[in-house]
Structure formats: C-alpha cells, structure tokens
Amino acid sequence: MTEENHLSTVSDLFSDTVAHFIEALSEGVLQYESKEKDLWIRVKNSSWAKAAQVAKSINFNYFCFLSGIDWKDNDELGSEKLWQAPSESVESKSSKPPPKLVKIAGGQSRFQVFARLFSIEKKLGLFLKTDLDEKDLVIDSWSHIYKGANWHERETWEMFGFVFKGHSDLRHIYLPSSFEGNPLRKDFSLLARQVKPWPGLVDPEDMPEQPEQSNSKQSNIDESSNNSDNSEQS
Amino acid sequence: MISIAVLGEGYLFLIGKAILLLIVIPAFSMLIGYSFLLKMMSHMQDRLGPMEAGPHGIFQLLADGLKFLQKEDLMPNGSDRFIFKAAPIVMLVSTFLLYVVIPIGPHMVLENLHTGIFYVLGVSSISVIAILMAGWASSNQYSLLGALRAGGQLIAYEIPLVLSVVGVIIESGTLSLQGIVKAQANGNLFGLPIRNQYLISQFIGFFIFLISAQAELAQTPFDMPLAETEIVAGYMTEYSGFRFLLFYLSETATAFALSAIASTLFLGGWAVPFIHGTLAQVIGPFVLLAKTMLIAFLIFWFRFSLPRFREDQLQAFAWKFLIPLGLVNILITAIFKVAL
Amino acid sequence: MALVNKKFFPKPLSHILNNARKYSLWVYQWGLACCAIEMAATFVSPRYDVMRLGVIPFPASPRQADLMIVSGTVTDKMAPSIRRLWEQMPDPKYVISMGSCANSGGPYWDSYSVTKGVDQIIPVDIYVPGCPPRPEALLEAIVLLQKKIATEDVSQRWIQ
Amino acid sequence: MSNYLHNYLGVFFVALVPVVFSALTLRLGKLLRPNNPQLQKSIPYESGSNPFSSTINKSHLIRYYLLALAFVVFDIEAVFLFPWALRVASLGVFGLIEITIFVFILSLGLIYAWRKGVLQWL
C-alpha cells in the first residue's frame, strides 16, 4: 500500500496525525481510517509502545481506555441471539450467508488490543489497534507512558489473558485470585446458561401442555433445547 | 422532694439524697438525653424520629436497653479480657462521679465538696482512661486508632477546660459549686448594680468551656475518636450488647452532666432572681434542668450541623488558640478583680 | 444457666423482650448496589424516615447491629465478607434480603461472578422483591419483620 | 472521722453504684442473652476483610507522646493557678504581677513547643 492512497481516505482533520505516525513508525502503521472526529490506526504488534509515545508527543495526552477484542464467533454463547422471530429464522439461517464483518481498520488475527486516546486541544479522538498472535499473547505495556493504562491492562489481562510486557503488577483486579479462565474470551461460556438456558427461549404458550416434565432440572434442559430446535426447524 | 429536703441532716436524708441524685437524676437525664438526642436530631433533619415505642418514641431507650440486654456479649480474639470488660464500667463511674457535686437546689447536692470544681475536672478525665482501656484491649486497629486519637484530643482539651474555669474561681473566690451558684446569685458585675451571671463577665471562659466540653465529649466537630467514616466506631467498634449501651449512655449522660456544670458555672445554676427558701428548693431542679437543656441543645446543635476537624487541626486549635485565649482571659479577669 | 438455654421463658417476659427487640432494630449502614441508594433513601429521606419504626441506622460496625439489609448484588468475591459480617453480628440477628439481585441474582442470573441469591450463604428472614424495591417496599419489609419478631418464640430461635 | 474524709466517703459510695449497677445488669443479661459461637464471630472486625496482623505495630501509632509531655507540664502548672485564683483580691497587685510572670513563662514554653513543631501533625 502506498502512503498517498491511504492519506486520501482520511479526513483533513487527521492528515497531520497520520503523517506523524507514518514518519515515526514507518512500517509499523498497517492501516488507518477515519470517521467523523475519530481516527483508527492499526499498528504492528512490535510498535505498540512506540505508537503510544508518538501519540503522546503530538498531544493525544488524554488516556481514555484500553481493552481487547476476541473476534471468534461463538454461537452457543449468546443463546437467545439464536432465537429469532419464527418467520424470519429459516430465511436467515439458510438462504443468507452470514454477514461479513467489517472491522474498522481491519485485522488478521483472533485477538486485538485497542485503545482510545484523546486530544483535548484538538478535540480529536484516536483509536489505536493492534493484532495479537494467538499463540503468543504478549504485548508491550503502556503503563509507563500513560499511568491510567495500568488498571486497564490489568483488566485486559484478567479478561482476555493478554500478557503486558513491562507491567509491574499484573494481578486480578475484579475477580477473586482463585478465579480460573478469561471471561471475555468467546470460548468462556456462561455456566448458568448451559445449565438452564434463558427462559425466553421457550415459547410460553407451550408450557401448560407439559406440566409434569418441568419437575427436574434435567428435563427442563431437554425440553427447552428440543423446543428451540423445533422452532428453528419448523 | 420537699419532704426529703426538710428531713434535715441524718442518714435518712442522706439516703433520700442518694436515691434522688444517683438514680433519679442519672436515669432521668439518660432518658431525656437519649430521647432529646434522637428527637432533636430528627427534627433538625426534617424528620420525626422514633415514633412507635411509646408516645412519640419516648420509650426508645427502654426498648434499646432491653434489646441490648438480650444481645450476645462478644469479645474478639486476642483481646485483653479483663480490661475489655472493665472499660465501660470505668466510663460509667466517671459519669456518675460527675453528678456528685452538681447542686440542684439550695440544699440539694449529694456532697458539697470544697474542692468541687477541681473535683469535676479531675473526675471528668477518668473517661480518657476508659477509652484508652477500651481501644487497647480490643485488638482491633480501628479501636486502637480511635483510642489514641481520643487520648491526644482529651489531653489537649483538658487544659483549656481548666483555664476557662479559673476565671470563674477568681470572680467567685470559691471552688465549691454551691458557692459559685450563691456567688452568682448575690454578686454584682464588677461593682456595678447588675446581678452577675458569669456568662456576662466570663463570656470568653464560657466560650472556651463549651468548646472544650464538646471536645471532651468527643462530639462533632471533635468526634475523631469515633469518626464513623474513618475508623468505623473508634474505640467502641468491638463492643456489643449491654457493654456498648453502657458506653453509649455514659456518653449522653456525660453530655448532660457537663451541660449542668456549665449552667452552674456560667448561667447561675438553680438560682432564680428574687426566689428564696422552699420555693427555690422546689423550682431549683427545674430551673437547672431548663438551663442544662439549653446548653445540651447547643452541644447537640453543633454536633449535628458541623463537619469534623482533622486531628492536627484540632490540636492546633487547642494549643494555638484556646490555651493562649484562656491565659489572657485569666489575666484580664484578675486585673479587673484587683483593680475594682 | 441462661434462661434461653433452659428453654424457659415465661410468656409475659417473652412478650416484653420481643417488643423490645421489635422497636429497637439497629441496622448498620452498608449498601451493595443500586438498592443501597433506595435503602439510603429509606433511612435518610425525611419522606420515608425509617427511624419512626425504631430502626436506627447508627452503627457502622456489625457488633452493635441487629439487622442486616443485604441490598444489592452479591458477587462471589463479596460473599465471604458478607458471611463473615453476618457472623460478626451478635445474636439475635435478622437479615432482610433487598432486591432481586440479593434474592436470586436478578438480572445477572447468568453472570460468571454473581452469587445467585444471598440465601445461599446466610439465612434470610424477609425477602423484598423489586429491582430496586421502592422505599415503601423496604418499610413494609421492616414492618413484616417486626410482626415476625413480636410473635417469635425466643428459645426456639436461639437454640439450634 | 473528719468532715473532709466523710465527704469523700460519699464519693466512694457513688463510685460503687455504677459498678454494682453494671454487675447486676450484666448478670441479668446473662440470663436473657443467647450464646451462639460461630467460626468467624470473634475475628476482630476489620470491614469484613481478614485483619492483616493480629497484633498491630503499636509503636508506629504512638505519636502523641510529645503532646502528652507538654500536657503534663501545662496541667501541673495550671494547677498552681487555682490557689492564686481563690485569693486574687487579697494577694492584690503583687500577686497579679507574680502570676503574670508565671503565665509569661508558661507561654514561653508553649511558644517553644510550637516553634519546635510539637504541635504539627501527630
């Protein structure tokens, strides 16, 4: 990709900013895109810390947040999202291909880290994104550049299991120390939903017809999963 | 009450006085003080306060007392058992001893000690020991912090309290509380033909006394030993059941005792102009009660409206302001006394 | 030694003691979530003024409290503390579970970090439904609790 | 027995009253209250967390001792004001000057402590 092509997709507000980043990181900048007053820049994993320094040097000094994304699809997770109005469900399942996701500023891997910075002087927002290698979830820490990143990185570590290199104090922030798993990963399923699916899944009209079956939990699960299957097939 | 008074000296008289002064008055002042505290607080805050236990909740204290009797008596691990148990009793002793010398009528005082006021100052600081005992024995960090704060605070305010009283002594020439009341009833303002309540001539002393009493009682703005939002309940944190109630009651009862002493020292005590003899005997207690309520009202008024100081601000206030002011007040009073 | 342990309480005495406990419910100020604000409104707002009923929100320490209002979401991280604080209250003690979260997990029924109901860890006397319950509902709960206390058999409750 | 001691005998009896009262009520309470030990009931209360140390570092906390020293000095000196205060009129101008010097010395001590920073934070 040539630089000129990309600069043209960015509004005038950000041309300076992007130029700065390209100057400082050169190969490190992978992609960028702007919408209204926000700019998204995707940088290489290796230039993540450098990107923060660049941003800070050009007055993006307000640290807003830092977090991660898991782009994996997991259908069993959001059980009631499978539920659709009966008329539509068949159609959308069978005929329409699953919609292609438009990632702003793109990305290749399953995990991304993204952060928002803001410039009080220019009143412009900046999102920085980077991809993480799924086998080696390590990334540089921002905690010595933006103090506020400290807690956000702890949270991201806890929720996704990303390791922030250079962070002094990676320990649980929300969950008890004994907690296992990384809740915000898509393959972390909610136990309560596995044991007992969302009651809304079951059509309330069907309930009175099978009064005996609702005695034990086991039968409840069977019943509800049957029902949901039925509604999808019919 | 008249019958007791006219019985004259003798053991019966002594027993009558003892009952009156040791059971009726403390119980009465606890009951009134407690209801007064709750009710006044509620009304200041636009509320009604306790309404269900008895008419307008006047039996709230009885309900609380009986309830606390039924509560388990807990003692934390690692506490010093004997001291932990003794602390509330020491506190209560300090409160009761205050009532000994308060005159409530021309002849109605349990012991008219010659060193009355000196005795009051000494006895009132026994409570510090109780607080330190409670905090130290609780094996709780909040308690210890609270107790040390209380210690630092109460010793800092003991001196202004003493100094504020010296002015009164200079004017009255006696240490006995009964004597001070009489001196006020008969005296005149520096030779002028005005009857002298020491509130007028000793208003600086009164001011210092009131502030120091507030601090001695650990009421807001000086409630750091109990500061709820900082150290939970201070030295009382670990106390449960009836022992807590003892602490709690002696707090309100001490507030009333100190108010009564303040009204004796500065507002003329039981005395009313132009009333002598038996009539004074009868209405004396009520006059004193009214004055006491007035000062208790002031104390609680401050308590419910002001934020609290920080410990260093409190120390600075005592040492840098109240003590010099007290010394100046003594000198001025002495100069007037000598000059006139 | 104690009368309670001998299961001996003459009826009039029991009546008096029950009434004393009924009108003197000290509750310590401790909120967990949204319900805490409605609880505070009940305690503090002159419009509801729970002190009328003898519920006195003075102590900040459980040692002096009779009543614990679990108002809001109980998380797995908080649950041990709740259990401990409940134990640290001297007997006799009462618990009101306020709000859907404390009753059953409420809107967080499927969350990975929320305890589904405080009654899994401590015994609850009165449940108040609602998310959050209005202050009136909490007042009603307190009145119900008072009714419960008034007819309580002391020795039955205290000996397990 | 002299009248003086007789007076304080009364004080002593008064001091007994609360002791007896508390002993009686606590004994009565023992009849009424339950005893239901639980595993964590007697852990010292620390906001529901585990207390970090059962015996805390008490020497860290005692920062009041300088103030306490100042207090002792002041309180003893204030005691000397009392006898004078009782006899101000009869001691007259001489007594007044004496006590002014006395108070002046007291104030010097206060100013010294003040300047030395004793009255700073704890």
Add this chain to the structure above:
Amino acid sequence: MSNPSNWNQASYISAQAADARINIEIESEGTVLNLGPQHPATHGTLRIVVKLEGEKVVSADPVCGYMHRGYEKLTEVRTYAQVTTLINRIDWLGSFANEVPFILAAEKLMEVEAPPRAQWIRTILFEMARIANLSVFLGEMGVQLGAITPVFYAFRDREFVLNLIESATGGRFHPNFDRIGGLKEDLPKGWLQSTQQAMVKMRHFCDELEQMLLENEIFQARCKGVGVIPADVALNYGLSGANLRASGVDWDIRRDQDCALAWKHCDWKVHVLDEGDSFARYKLRLQEVRESTHIIDQLCQSIPSGSIMAKVPKIIRVPPGEAFVNTENPLGEMGYYVISKGGLGPFRTKIRTPSFNNISILPWLLKGVYLPDVITILASLYFILGDIDR
C-alpha cells in the same frame, strides 16, 4: 434456616476464602489497615488497603471488583433491548444517563437519528439524572466529613427530581426509557410545568448546601489543599468530568463533541476551576447542578413538538460495524464501544466508565496523606461502585 450443616460449611468456606492478592509493597511489614469492603467511607464495597505510619499513609492499594457483575460479557448474550435494561444499573444514581450513549452508539451504527423532540426529552432526562446523582454527592460529602445533616436535605430534595423521572418514564430509579430511534413514550401532560417548578426547588437546595457546607470554615479547612491533582496527571490517568475540570482542564463533552442531543441548542456555561483540590471538586459539582437546572429550564421552554420515534424496524438488527459514543455523564466521560456483527445483540461492548479511571489515580494520590484526608479524597473524587466494577 433450612440446613445447619450447610451453614457451617458456608462459614468454613468464608473463613478460608482467600482475599484478593494485594500489592507487594503493602504486604510487607508494618501497620496495614483495611478500609472496606464494608466501610462507610467507601460508598459500598470498595476496599482500600492502606499502610500506615502513625496516621500517615505510606502506600495505598484500592482493591475493586466486589461489585463486578460481568457487564461486558453479559452484553454479548443479550439483545439490544435487554442491554438497555442492564446498563441502567452501571451508575445507579444517574441511571438514565447510562442508556443514552449506548443507544446513540447503536443509532450511529444503524444510521438513524432520533427526532428532535426525543432528543430534547433525552437531554432533559439526562440532566435530571445528573441532578439526581450529584445531589447525593453534595450531601454525602458532608456525611463523610462528619456533618450528617446535609445528606438528609439532599435526599429530601432529590425526591422532587425522582418523582419527575418516575412520572415521565414509569421508573423511579432505572427508567429504561430509551429505545433505538427514540423513546418509549411521550411526556405526560403538565410535566414541563412541574419540572420548572422543581428546578426552582433544586436551585434553592444548592443555595442551602452552599450555606451549610461550602461556606463552613471547618469544611473548607478539611478540603482546601487536600488531594490536589495537577492537570497533566489528571489527563495521564484519564480522569474525566468534574474531577478533570476542577484541575483546570476546560473539557466538557456536552459542549465539545457533537452528538444528537440538545445541549447545543441552549445557552450554558462550562465551569472550570484551577485548584484541583477536594474543595474545587465539590464547588464545581455544586455549580454543575445549578447549571443543569438552567439547562432543563431552557429546554423545557424550547422543546419542539413532533413524534418521539424514528422509523426503525420492529426487530432490531444493527448492521455490522464499530462505533464509539461518549457522553458527559454525572461522573465523567462514559463511552460505549459497540461492535456489531449484525445480530440481535452487540458482538462486543467495551464500556468505558468514568469511575474506573477516576479511581485508578488513588495509589498516586493517597501516598503521604493522612487517614482523615483519605476519606476527604475518596468522597470528593466521587465514584460509584457499579461504575468502577461494572
């Protein structure tokens, strides 16, 4: 009281339950004090572990998460309408203000905009949520410093606003009134008049508190110069809202960022103070409540007529994409980064809550202060546990 053996077991587990690991610095020798999770100063369940020397704080470590309910995960398994219900409960004092940025983000993805009347009503309710939220702060700060009476007045006068919110939305506490594309229903009759009357009362409340607390010498002595946050540190930690403006940074999202709400149509002022101490934060919030009443007054007069709902499909499917919308909530900047894959609910929602950043400054801010000042600082930073922990 069903099964005693279970209770014993619960007790045992609770006694064994490991507390969260805390900072190494604090775990070393010395006097360590827990403030919280059950402590009056922490507004609920924040736990602050302070290491003391005398009463001086050597180091402090806030332990949060006692109210962590897993919002970001739960939004992934809920539909948009269900998410609105849920996120009301993040900042529970200003519930309505929580809904707005999320709904705006969803609308941004769907490229719909609520009709003007809906925007006006949203803004009015938003400001009401601010008043309902901050009035608690104004009273609570007094309680934290020992003056117990102001909070009674705060809760008394807050009822006026809650009543209005209730009469408009049906929910006194959690309105759940926003829909994608507009609002649930229109305002009831006479609501605007009673709103303006209530605003007069709220202004009176502000005056009252100004006299009771702000002008009180003890209050000033406790607050002035305590917990000073310089502007650059505040920005570095990502502080927002009144905490940031009290440090001299002139930034208010209501004014500085465009969104489909009605602030740009009325005349109001952003207050900024330079001191950065606790007193400035209190004063600023008091002024903001006043300013909010003026905004509501103006909006009530200029409210346009028309529909309150844009044309949106009955079953809402948000097109794929990412959008971030932030608003100036009572506590500070609240933003939702909504990622949609075209389903019935968001694929991922990052909830940027103000209190989380505001509190992350505590280890820095509490170093070297005294124990009573810890309480002043905590109260003046003003956080809500649900907002920290989500």
